[in-house]
Amino acid sequence: MSQEILGQAGGIAQHGNVYRPDSSGGGHAIDQLDEAAAEEEGAAAGGPCTLSEGLAGLPAYLACKTGLLDLFSNVARALTLLAGLLAASLLLIWFYLHRASTAARKAASYISTAERAYVFGGPTDLNLLPSRPSVRLAMENYGKTPALLKEWLVDFAQVEPHGNRPSYDSLKAVPTGEILEPDRLFSPATVFKSDIEAPFFVVGYIKYADVFDQVHMTRFCVAVAPDGKAVTAGPAAWSARD
Structure with a gap:
């Protein structure tokens, strides 16, 4: 009886010996899992x-x-x-x-x-003699630098000018090369005579260049009454200046 018990116990012991975990074998399986994981990480990172x-x-x-x-x-x-x-x-x-x-x-x-130079001017010294009325031209430079006068024109008309594009008789333009200093008043010696008795209109312009080589023009249109009174007349373009 005792031997059978011992035999069974021995069998149990042997059976326990068969299924006892082997530390080296279990460690090898874990290492394989770690290596597989490492390989997967390496493959995810681009592979070896x-x-x-x-x-x-x-x-x-x-x-x-x-x-x-x-x-x-x-x-x-x-x-x-x-x-x-x-x-x-x-x-x-x-x-x-x-x-x-x-x-x-x-x-x-x-x-x-x-x-730049700013030249303004127009007719002056109006003479209404019945035989032949006449005017002169006067101008002044109100700018800070000299002006080179290029040409001027004075003409007479019996009818008030109209339209926004002034036109003149180019044959009556007077070329010049006069230098007009700042704050200088200048009046050419020329006397412009009219074949028309008052009332009449005096039209014209003064063309000049500044020291920056820009050309400017000052225009004028003046109505002259029989009593000698003179006022600006015509459309604005005929008295414009730049």
Whole structure:
């Protein structure tokens, strides 16, 4: 009886010996799982460096093993970033240059407007003798720089001019090269005589250039009454100035 019990106990012991965990065998299974996981992570990251396609794939394999692929990738990203920064810098420089050139043009326009010559004039010394009325021309430079007078014209009309495009008899234009200094009053010695008795209209212009080589014109149209009174007449274009 006791032997049977011992035999059973021995059997249980042997059975326990058969299913007792082996530390080395269990460790080997865990290692295999870790390696498989590592391989999966490596595959997800792009996989290990492999030599394929014979010698044709050797340069790519060497580049992978030495880290040149990562280096080239980093260099490409750096160059892309540098190109973006350079483009942004060029755009910013263009923006400021555009603003600077616009400001410079405005300043130049202001200077030419503020410093140029302004010549105003018209008929003067009206003489209403019955035989032949006459006038002279007078002008003054109200600007800050000299004016180069190019030509002037004085003519007479019996009917008030009309229309917004003044027209003159070009044969009556008088060319000149007179320099008119600032604040100087100038009246040519010429006396302009009319074949028409009052009332009549005196029309004409003064053309001149400023020191910035811009040509300007001052026009005038004056109605002369029989009693000698003179007032501006005609459409605004006939008395315009620039």
